Amino acid sequence: MTAATAHSVPIPHSDEQIPVIGFGSGTSWQWKKKASESTAVSADKPSNVDPDLVQSIVDALETGFSHVDTAEFYTTRPDVGQAVNDYLKKHPEKKRSDVFVTDKYNSHPPDTPNVLADGSIRGPYASLKQGLQLMKLDYIDLFLLHTADTPDGLSLEDAWREMIRLRDEGLVKNIGVSNFDVPHLQQLQKATSVLPQVLQLEFHPYLQNQSPGVHEFCRNNNILIEAYGPLVPITKAKEGPLIPLLAELTAKYGVSETQILLKWAHSFGVVTVTTSSKIERMKDILGVFDLELSAEDLKKITDVGNSWFFRAFAIPPLPTWDEQLKKERNVLNI
Numbered sequence: 130m131t132a133a134t135a136h137s138v139p140i141p142h143s144d145e146q147i148p149v150i151g152f153g154s155g156t157s158w159q160w161k162k163k164a165s166e167s168t169a170v171s172a173d174k175p176s177n178v179d180p181d182l183v184q185s186i187v188d189a190l191e192t193g194f195s196h197v198d199t200a201e202f203y204t205t206r207p208d209v210g211q212a213v214n215d216y217l218k219k220h221p222e223k224k225r226s227d228v229f230v231t232d233k234y235n236s237h238p239p240d241t242p243n244v245l246a247d248g249s250i251r252g253p254y255a256s257l258k259q260g261l262q263l264m265k266l267d268y269i270d271l272f273l274l275h276t277a278d279t280p281d282g283l284s285l286e287d288a289w290r291e292m293i294r295l296r297d298e299g300l301v302k303n304i305g306v307s308n309f310d311v312p313h314l315q316q317l318q319k320a321t322s323v324l325p326q327v328l329q330l331e332f333h334p335y336l337q338n339q340s341p342g343v344h345e346f347c348r349n350n351n352i353l354i355e356a357y358g359p360l361v362p363i364t365k366a367k368e369g370p371l372i373p374l375l376a377e378l379t380a381k382y383g384v385s386e387t388q389i390l391l392k393w394a395h396s397f398g399v400v401t402v403t404t405s406s407k408i409e410r411m412k413d414i415l416g417v418f419d420l421e422l423s424a425e426d427l428k429k430i431t432d433v434g435n436s437w438f439f440r441a442f443a444i445p446p447l448p449t450w451d452e453q454l455k456k457e458r459n460v461l462n463i
């Protein structure tokens with residue numbers, strides 16, 4: 130049997146811990162927010178919030194989540210900041226350090242010019258400073274480059290140097306990247322000798338390696354993997370071959386498909402980021418801490434997952450690896 134899932138795990142090169150389940154504010158939330166004039170952010174209303182999203186994040190914190198994921202691209206920084214501050218105000222016994230906030234720099238967020246008033250290029254440093262203002266927070270626990278793309282005039286190496294500066298100055302506690310393949314990770318390493326502490330990537334049974342060699346590289350270089358899209362087999366890829374096995378396992382263990390999929394991801398030592406707009410599902414997600422699955426059942430999920438391939442988030446340049454990945458299955462079994 131697997132061990133029970135720990136509530137948090139150490140972040141490499143740090144004294145900090147990260148809660149193993151993050152609550153996402155991307156997913157459908159960002160599109161709902163962007164679609165309505167009353168909630169969308171714009172140059173003159175950068176702090177606009179979607180009250181439903183704020184309430185949902187407060188609900189998640191009340192339910193027991195302690196890690197919230199946002200990104201400049203989602204435009205949900207103000208909502209996350211308001212929810213965290215409202216929650217802390219309502220619970221004076223809680224400290225800022227009881228909530229872990231992940232944020233991400235993006236090269237082309239909506240309605241945001243990349244050339245600043247002084248003619249410089251808006252990189253992670255300026256982005257984070259603005260993010261702290263929008264969130265009304267003093268620091269961010271984990272700041273990520275959302276993708277390996279940078280705006281014209283800013284190299285990836287210089288963007289990473291800005292991330293290092295943010296950590297040196299204490300404005301962010303930990304730094305990482307998202308959707309990076311091995312060549313891009315090596316590019317950072319070559320330029321600065323500093324590797325990300327965390328890599329956030331798509332991970333579920335149908336995409337066991339987001340790009341070739343990336344899990345192995347992270348294992349060998351002490352980079353913690355954080356998985357988004359852990360529920361893809363029951364959301365965007367319902368036609369996949371896991372459905373009958375998930376039905377069998379939910380009956381056997383008396384738990385939801387959600388818990389089975391999260392437990393599968395946790396069994397590889399990764400942190401997961403999921404979300405739900407429904408309080409019942411939030412509670413169910415947190416029920417995964419009590420679940421133990423047999424090694425045989427975990428392997429069945431891995432093997433059935435390996436018989437299919439599905440990428441839900443086609444973030445450039447990752448799909449260029451698809452044909453190679455389809456030939457290189459079975460990376461988690463070695």
Ligand SMILES: NC(=O)c1ccc[n+]([C@@H]2O[C@H](COP(=O)([O-])OP(=O)(O)OC[C@H]3O[C@@H](n4cnc5c(N)ncnc54)[C@H](OP(=O)(O)O)[C@@H]3O)[C@@H](O)[C@H]2O)c1
Pocket residue numbers: 152153154155156157198199275307308329330357358359360361363364387402403404405406407410442
């Ligand atoms: N770094 C990146 O590039 C990146 C990319 C994607 C996502 N993310 C982050 O990761 C977070 C989670 O991503 P994700 O949405 O892909 O995660 P996910 O955990 O795979 O899916 C969560 C979604 O599944 C739905 N869901 C939950 N249980 C379900 C069930 N039993 N049947 C049908 N639908 C169900 C939820 O909808 P309900 O509200 O209906 O429960 C929610 O919309 C995002 O919010 C974002 O913060 C990061």
